Amino acid sequence: YGRCIEAIIEHLEAAIAYASEPMANALRALIAFYRSGEDADREAYDIAWVQDRESPVDTINGFVEVYLDARSIKGAWEALVFYVNREKTHQIQTIAANAQWFEDHMPWDPRYRRSGAQGVTANAIDIVIETGESGPITPVGINLPNDQAIRELHGSKSVSLSNVIEAYEKSIIPELRSEFSWTDDETARAVKWSAFAGELATNMHEVIGHGSGRVAERLNGNPQAALKEQFSSIEESRADLVALYFVADPKLVELGLVAEEDHADVVLAEYEAYTRNALVQLRRVREGTQIEEDHMRNRQMIVHWLMANTGAVELRRRDGKTYYVMADARAFREGVGRLLADVQRIKGEGDYGAAKALFETYGVTFDPAVRDEVVARVERLKLPSYTGFVMPRLDAVRDEAGAIVDVEISYPLDLASQMLEYSAATRHLRP
Ligand SMILES: [Zn+2]
Structure with a gap:
C-alpha cells in the first residue's frame, strides 16, 4: 500500500489549505495515522474527525469497515467526499436532537442505557465521489467511528446519503416490488411509501441505532474483542x-x-419491504x-427469527412461487422489541456464544432451492442484483496563472x- 498511501497523503495535504480549522486538524491527524499505522494515532484521528461538527464539506478516508473480513478485523479501504444538503437535513437532525428520548425508551435493560446521550452529529449529505469499498456500490447511511469507546466518550457522526437514496429510488424497476409482493395493496404501499419509509429507517438506524x-465496564469499550467475527452482524x-422498533412509535x-x-401505511410499507428483502437478497x-x-x-436473521418466534412473518407459496409475507404489524413490532432486548444484551455483555447461536440458527444458511427460484425470477425480469453509481465529474477551470477559478460539473453516465x-488515473501507483 506504500505508494498509494503516499499519494493519498499528498492529496490530503493539498486539501488542508482549503479546510476549516477543525477539519484541518482532522486531516493532519489522519495523515499522522497513515504515516505511523499506530492505534493511538487512529484514536486521535477518530476524535478529531468526530469533533469537526460544522464543516459543510467532509470526508471519510481510510481502512474503515470490516464487513468483508471473516474475522471482522481487517478494514477495507474507502474514501468519500461529500457536502451537507441543508434542505434535507431536517429529518435526521430532528432524530439526533431527540436521541435521549429514544435512548430512554429503548426496549432493553436500563443498565445498557446511555445517559446524557453524547452528541450524535447528523446530516443529510450529497456525495461528490465514493471509491474503494464505498463506491461505485454505495451505502445509503454511515455512522462512524466504529470505536465503541470513542462513541461513548466523544459521540459519533451520522450521514444519510441523499443523492444516492434519490438516484436509487428513481432507478428502481417496478417489478422488483410487485414480483415479490403477496398482494396488490402491498405493491401499492411499496410504490407510495418505501422510499420515504426507507430513508426514515436509515436515519434511525444510523443515529439512534449505532449511536x-x-x-x-469490563469490556473496556471494546465489544468487538469479545464478539469477534459475530460483532458486525x-x-x-x-x-x-x-429503526424497526421506533418506526411504529407515535413519537x-x-x-x-x-x-x-399516513403513519400506519408507512409502518406497513417498511415492515413489508424488510420482510421481502430477506427473500429477494x-x-x-x-x-x-x-x-x-x-x-x-x-x-x-431478523426475518427468520420473527418467522420462528412470532406470528408476524409467514412463508407462503402460490403458483410455484415463494413469498415472505408480513402478516401482523403489531406482532412484528412486539417481536422486534423482544429480539432487540436480547441483541443489546449480547453486545452489552460481549456474549459470543449467544451471538454465534443466533446467527447460526437464523442468519447464515438458506435453502438453495429457494435461492435458485429467486434467481430465476429476477433473471426473467432482468432485475439487477447490485446497483453501481456514476459519480459527477469535476473539472477544474484555471486562470492564466494556473489558479483554480471555477469547477465544471458533468455527468458521464457510463459506469x-x-x-x-x-x-488510468491511479495506474502509476500500482506495480
Ligand atoms: Zn449500520
Missing part, C-alpha cells in the same frame, strides 16, 4: 431493530416526521448455501468509462 446504548442487527408523529394519517448469493456479508446475515478513467 445508542452502552456496554459493560450483531451491531447491524441492533441498528436495524432500533414520530409528535415530532412531525410522519403525518398521523438471496439473488446476491448465487453459489453455495451460506450468507457471508454482515448486513445480509443480520437481515436474514465502464468511469471505472476505466479511475483506473
Whole structure:
C-alpha cells in the first residue's frame, strides 16, 4: 500500500489549505495515522474527525469497515467526499436532537442505557465521489467511528446519503416490488411509501441505532474483542431493530416526521419491504448455501427469527412461487422489541456464544432451492442484483496563472468509462 498511501497523503495535504480549522486538524491527524499505522494515532484521528461538527464539506478516508473480513478485523479501504444538503437535513437532525428520548425508551435493560446521550452529529449529505469499498456500490447511511469507546466518550457522526437514496429510488424497476409482493395493496404501499419509509429507517438506524446504548465496564469499550467475527452482524442487527422498533412509535408523529394519517401505511410499507428483502437478497448469493456479508446475515436473521418466534412473518407459496409475507404489524413490532432486548444484551455483555447461536440458527444458511427460484425470477425480469453509481465529474477551470477559478460539473453516465478513467488515473501507483 506504500505508494498509494503516499499519494493519498499528498492529496490530503493539498486539501488542508482549503479546510476549516477543525477539519484541518482532522486531516493532519489522519495523515499522522497513515504515516505511523499506530492505534493511538487512529484514536486521535477518530476524535478529531468526530469533533469537526460544522464543516459543510467532509470526508471519510481510510481502512474503515470490516464487513468483508471473516474475522471482522481487517478494514477495507474507502474514501468519500461529500457536502451537507441543508434542505434535507431536517429529518435526521430532528432524530439526533431527540436521541435521549429514544435512548430512554429503548426496549432493553436500563443498565445498557446511555445517559446524557453524547452528541450524535447528523446530516443529510450529497456525495461528490465514493471509491474503494464505498463506491461505485454505495451505502445509503454511515455512522462512524466504529470505536465503541470513542462513541461513548466523544459521540459519533451520522450521514444519510441523499443523492444516492434519490438516484436509487428513481432507478428502481417496478417489478422488483410487485414480483415479490403477496398482494396488490402491498405493491401499492411499496410504490407510495418505501422510499420515504426507507430513508426514515436509515436515519434511525444510523443515529439512534449505532449511536445508542452502552456496554459493560469490563469490556473496556471494546465489544468487538469479545464478539469477534459475530460483532458486525450483531451491531447491524441492533441498528436495524432500533429503526424497526421506533418506526411504529407515535413519537414520530409528535415530532412531525410522519403525518398521523399516513403513519400506519408507512409502518406497513417498511415492515413489508424488510420482510421481502430477506427473500429477494438471496439473488446476491448465487453459489453455495451460506450468507457471508454482515448486513445480509443480520437481515436474514431478523426475518427468520420473527418467522420462528412470532406470528408476524409467514412463508407462503402460490403458483410455484415463494413469498415472505408480513402478516401482523403489531406482532412484528412486539417481536422486534423482544429480539432487540436480547441483541443489546449480547453486545452489552460481549456474549459470543449467544451471538454465534443466533446467527447460526437464523442468519447464515438458506435453502438453495429457494435461492435458485429467486434467481430465476429476477433473471426473467432482468432485475439487477447490485446497483453501481456514476459519480459527477469535476473539472477544474484555471486562470492564466494556473489558479483554480471555477469547477465544471458533468455527468458521464457510463459506469465502464468511469471505472476505466479511475483506473488510468491511479495506474502509476500500482506495480
Ligand atoms: Zn449500520
